[in-house]
Amino acid sequence: MDIIAHLGPFSLYDALALAFVVLTWLATGWLSEHPPASRPSVSLLMEDYRRDWMHAFVTRQPRIFDATVIESLRQGTAFFASASLIAIGGGLAMIGNVGSVTDLTGALSVEANPSAVPLKVLLVVAFLSNALLKFVWSNRLFGYCSVMMAAVPNDPDHSHAYARAAQAAEINITAARSFNRGLRSIYFALAALGWLLGPIGLALATLAAGTVLMRREFASHSRAVILQRPPD
Structure with a gap:
């Protein structure tokens, strides 16, 4: 009971759901980057490509062509960085306007403690x-990579050519x-937005996110295509 009292506006179920989302996030990342040798992930397969x-x-x-590909990759990272920054601003705005969030949860027939809402949104942020x-x-x-590519000698027979490329x-x-x-x-x-619907919402949303990520890494059609190698 003392532990529950120290959780403040959160219940024990909230703490368990929070631990679940953090552990799932860490586990999916570790499995993607350190898959079993018998079943490599898409991320690992793409390293060979x-x-x-x-x-x-x-x-x-x-x-x-290679310079264009690198530039497109940099543009992709810049787009997601900008989108993340805008989303962070939106999350901070939600923290500053708790009333609208509690009205939304009320419309969904979900009981929300107003004092807990900013902390839940903080997880998203x-x-x-x-x-x-x-x-x-x-x-x-990717910028470093483009510079190192430019440093690769034009002569394939140069002693540094393949070493620089590697x-x-x-x-x-x-x-x-x-x-x-x-x-x-x-x-x-x-x-993490599922937490606004309660600990069960957070757990279910986490399970869905983890399942989608693992399926795309280990059981997707794109993985099957990547695995295909042309005959020698």
Whole structure:
């Protein structure tokens, strides 16, 4: 009973649901980046394609196509960073206008403690803030990658050509990993909105987000296509 008393406006079920969303977020990220050897994830499979890309880049002339792809990747990270920043502003506005949120939950026949609503929205803002930081870092890493690609000698027979390309590939992979982490945070920010409907809403939304992420990493049609390799 003392533990429950220290939870303030939250119930024990709220604490369990909060622990569930954090653990699910961490678990899905770890499984995506460290999948079983017998069943690699889409994220891991794409790392090999990125290495193949940088290997083929050495002999491609001209290299305008590769520069265009890198620029499109940077634009994608910039778009999501901007969207996350706008969403964070919206979340902070919700915290400052608790009345409209409680009116919404009341219209959905959900009992909401007004003092708990800002803290629930703060969870959404926390996920969005993490996403923003990941997208910003990913954008910078893709910039590093473009510079390293430019440093690859034009002569494929140069002693540094493939070594430089391999370095660029690893930076490219790191940038993509950061981008994927940002996307996962966006998924769980949406799931965190379920907390406004109570702990059961948060648990169900978390389960849905985790299921979608795992299906896309391990059981999607796109994964089956990525696994296909041309015959030798």
